[in-house]
Amino acid sequence: MKEPDGNNPLTLRDIARQAGVSLATVDRVLHNRPGVRPDTVRRVKEAIERNSFQPHVAAAELARGRARRFAFVMPSGPNLFMQQIQSYLGEMSGWLSARRLAVEMVATDVFDASVLASSLEALAGEYDGVALVALDHPSVRAAINDLVDAGAKVVTLVSDVPSSRRHYYVGIDNIAAGRTAGALVGRLVGPRSGKVAIVAGSQGLRDHAERIFGFNQVMASEFPGLNVLPVLEGRDEDGRSEQLMSRLFGKHPDIVGLYNVGAGTQGVAKALIDSDREKQVVFVGHDVTVLTRKLLLQGVMDAAISQNPGHEARAAVRVLLALARGEPILSEQEKIRIDIVMRDNLP
Known part of the structure; x- marks a missing residue:
């Protein structure tokens, strides 16, 4: 029997399987519809409680007509830390698909303001959310603001542009x-x-x-x-x-x-x-x-x-998802910690 984990959380189908009922029966229980025997209602609710399942979130994702699309605008070139962030995003594929999320990488020259701004401008109207490693420059600020005006949720990652209208910054102090x-x-x-x-x-x-x-x-x-x-x-x-x-x-x-x-x-x-x-x-x-x-x-x-690249990858996606859903952001969970690493305490 499937158990929940960080990359493959339980879905409504998993709850139905654990309770020994159909998906339609789970839906009737969730919405308090008649025609379900008390013993069946009990089994469904026990499965939900046992797994700390959030049925309202799962049901909302299933009800969406399309997947949400997020873009991560990352530096081109052999930056090992940025490659680590991208690798951790790849490991989240199960978690993302369970929430009907698609994450796409956009590589660009983040050191060239005009190139970065052009890359951002091309994303307007194409994505529900954008996370970017940003250059603090007027043309980049303007491109970020245009993305926001086009309806995208924007998160700056690692490097911030606080004078823009970006929604959140994920990174260290x-x-x-x-x-x-x-x-x-x-x-x-x-x-x-x-x-x-x-x-x-x-x-x-x-x-x-x-x-x-x-x-x-x-x-x-x-x-x-x-x-x-x-x-x-x-x-x-x-x-x-x-x-x-x-x-x-x-x-x-x-x-x-x-x-x-x-x-x-x-x-x-x-x-x-x-x-x-x-x-x-x-x-x-x-x-x-x-x-x-x-x-x-x-x-x-x-x-x-x-700074933990896995934490940054997960935090950026969680923040974009919360913004897209209109849910509160757990700021303490998303806070990125500074660590000092020397030869004697290498992780």
Whole structure:
């Protein structure tokens, strides 16, 4: 007998099977229609109670004439963390189909405002909900507002655009994440003086800009002996990040700390290793991936500021569904936590 789980929740047919009755009989019991024997009513209600079943939600989904369509607008390119989010969405297929939901991926250049805005404009009127990794730019804000005007529910994912009319943001507090990175770099560097490098994907991405802001706050107030260098922008690309960091290490032999704000981690790490500085430079980055796990184990990377990609994927879908149904959002459930991961506590 089928039991409920996170990916394959029970349906009305499952309740009917457990109670030993037809689907039509379950429907009559749910709507208090006559013609059902008391013993049958009892068996149906016991099956509903035993499984904490929500018949009004299931019935509403069955009654819909079509599936709801959600689009996830994600960065193109080899961003391992974003790939993890997409992988977790794929694992939700059973959960999604039980609720008559279809989730489609739209890959685009989120670092180019005009390209991202065009991608969003093409979605207007096509989807019930859109989750996107957003660049905070006037044209992107306008495209988000147009989506809302067209009737779509819009959720920003990982990087926010709070000045737009998006309905909800799913992601960590990025200023707090940057402050955490700053505290780690400063304390791990210890009494040494020197320079600290920052490499980001783009300061136009609000999550990157907020992390840099938080990082600089802590550096200025708590570690005045460390000189923070101007931010380099590698567009989350390994090759570009490696090239920028190689030049920087050659120019500044007194770098003692490094904060990688986004992706491009492989390129940053290669530049660090090629300069033969991996044992002298404190390296803090973001997210636990196959690559950062390896770098942490090797001692090249000292710490990763982590957010759970599975939680973000599930939260984005749950929030879009709640918005589409007009149901309340459980904000505490959808809150994304900041974790500090080091070699000794790798999950």
